[in-house]
Amino acid sequence: MTLFGHRVPMMSSLLVWCLLWELIGRLDLMFLVPPFTAVLAAMVELVQSRQFLAATAITLRSFAVGMALAIVVGVALGVLMGRFRAADRLLGMWVNLFVSAPLSALVPILMILFGLGDTTIIATVFMFAVWIIVLDTQAGVKHISGSLVEMSKSFGAKPRDVYLKILLWAALPEILAGIRLGMIRGVKGVVIGQLLVSVIGYGELFELYSRNFLMERFWALTILVFAFAILVSELVGAIEKRIEYYAGVRQ
Template identity: 60%
Template sequence: MTLYGFRIPKFAALFFWIVVWEIVGQFELMLLFPPFTEVLAAMTDVVTTPSFVEAARITAYCYLVGLSLAVVAGIGLGLLMGLVPAADKLLNMWVNIFLSAPLSALVPVIMILFGMGEPTVIVTVFMFAVWIIALDTRAGVQHVSPSLKEMAFSFGASRVQRLKIVLLSALPEILAGIRLGVIRGVKGVVIGQLLVSIIGVGALFSLYSQNFLMGHFWALILILFAFALSLAELIGRLEQKVEYYAGARG
């Protein structure tokens, strides 16, 4: 962004909203928004407590297991839809429905099926992340150049080798889907822990809100945001490094 001939970095907007947050908090206009400096001070208190360490362990386990399953299933489903037209016609509508549906409403159903524990949270993360991964994988597979497939076939490539070529060519879209799935998965793990089995960070959110510890509450939200954005940034960097595969489809 350029203002009066000066180039302003993107993160300047972040500092602007931090200043606004601090001003609103200092004037105590809203009980829910303590000063940003108070949130930063509470962050140190949050991350050093034993309850946070245990909550982080449970949350990380549920998140990583659910996301791993979503990546495997999403890529497999996307390959099926992208390579088999009949499967695409059968599944595409349902995948889009689940992607756009309010999945939070399905959490009680998941709870009935899987109980009040970690399996429900894992399934919730899976449900939030798998559909966008599947659709992006499908898009990548469908944009693979037909000439690339014909070349592989003419050189006598096996089915496994041809599938590998398709995967490499669709890799930018697959990574884009995983990056979006990472962010949606964080939302899923928090919703799952809050609405289903008050464990992990969900238990801390309930504790802080019930005791009006809003500084700690917002500190925990910032920690989760930083976690999600850091993972998305790492995948985004990997995505940039493999963009040259897209040239094979040109």
């Protein structure tokens, strides 16, 4: 970004927003917005508390299990829809429907099915993440040239080898893109699920802080959740950049 002929780091905009936040907090214009420095101080205290560490363990476990299931099921369905037109016609409408649907409205149904516990949160993460993984995997498989598959068969590749050694590797750029987007949606799912359940993990903390107007801790926890979403996205994005060459050799 360039300003008055000088190159300004991208982080400068973040610093401007932090200064505005601090100013609004110091002026005491809204009790819901405490000074940013107070939020940072609360964050230091928060990350050292046993309550936060316990909630983090619960949240990460639910997120990891839900994402693992979403990746396995999403990649499998995406490959199936990319390879077989009948599967695409049968499942495509439903996948596109769930990608665009307000999935938060379905969480109460999951609560009825699985109760107020980890299983509901895992199911919520899975529901939020799986559909975009399916679509991106399908797109990657469809970009693979049929001659590549035929060549592998001519060299004696078995059907299992075609899927594991040809299709998955050739579609890897799109699969990782879907996983990256799925992880962002999964973070949204784990937070929304815990907020609606309100008895475990970060949802319990958000409920506690908002009900008691502990806004410094509320915003500190919000920033930590945002930071986690950005971190997982950047980690998968870094892996994407390292395997971009697969996209150029799949024709």
